[in-house]
Amino acid sequence: MSRSPAPAPISLLWAAPDDARAISALHARLFPTPWDSDAIQALIEHPASLALVAVRPGRDIVGFIIAQIAADEAEILTVGVAPDRQRGGIGRQLVEGAARAAARSEARRVFLDVADGNTPARALYAACGFAEIGRRKSYYTLPGGARDDALQLARDLAPA
Numbered sequence: 001m002s003r004s005p006a007p008a009p010i011s012l013l014w015a016a017p018d019d020a021r022a023i024s025a026l027h028a029r030l031f032p033t034p035w036d037s038d039a040i041q042a043l044i045e046h047p048a049s050l051a052l053v054a055v056r057p058g059r060d061i062v063g064f065i066i067a068q069i070a071a072d073e074a075e076i077l078t079v080g081v082a083p084d085r086q087r088g089g090i091g092r093q094l095v096e097g098a099a100r101a102a103a104r105s106e107a108r109r110v111f112l113d114v115a116d117g118n119t120p121a122r123a124l125y126a127a128c129g130f131a132e133i134g135r136r137k138s139y140y141t142l143p144g145g146a147r148d149d150a151l152q153l154a155r156d157l158a159p160a
């Protein structure tokens with residue numbers, strides 16, 4: 001009986017401005033409202049940003065996370081993993097990598113918003129120790145026009 005080969009290992013690297021186009025293309029596969037490459041490049045280049053990519057050999061980007069730090073707080077703005085690499089631990093590595101980097105930048109708490117109906121993302125954040133601290137009713141408009149609540153999640157960071 002043949003078994004499919006194990007997926008190639010990934011590395012977590014700081015995102016570079018040149019990664020913006022590939023991140024934008026992957027973002028467009030994952031979210032109904034794509035972020036264009038210029039907007040992503042501006043985020044990567046912003047001094048308060050923290051952006052990581054999960055790459056296969058050859059800098060083939062299979063995941064990304066972008067956060068921003070203000071004083072002692074960090075906010076995760078977006079995170080995504082290529083559909084064919086999901087459920088392989090990459091999302092968790094990205095969130096934990098960003099949390100470590102935020103802690104080294106002296107952030108003490110990390111926040112994010114997630115749609116109530118986004119089961120995979122909510123499960124990922126729960127697995128990474130985030131807890132609900134608030135809810136914005138009907139905050140998101142979904143494809144087709146339905147509305148969904150935004151859950152506000154937070155996690156404390158230990159000093160690095």
Ligand SMILES: CC(C)(COP(=O)(O)OP(=O)(O)OC[C@H]1O[C@@H](n2cnc3c(N)ncnc32)[C@H](O)[C@@H]1OP(=O)(O)O)[C@@H](O)C(=O)NCCC(=O)NCCS
Nearest residue numbers: 030079080081086087088089090091092120121123124127
């Ligand atoms: C959310 C997302 C980033 C998760 O990435 P991932 O690489 O699949 O996550 P991981 O494999 O690291 O999963 C970590 C844990 O999260 C939970 N989880 C992740 N996806 C899940 C799913 N579809 N169903 C249930 N639990 C899930 C599990 O507890 C999992 O641990 P386990 O596999 O050991 O059980 C990915 O589904 C994605 O890119 N979604 C589209 C973009 C998106 O919604 N981003 C978040 C916006 S707030």
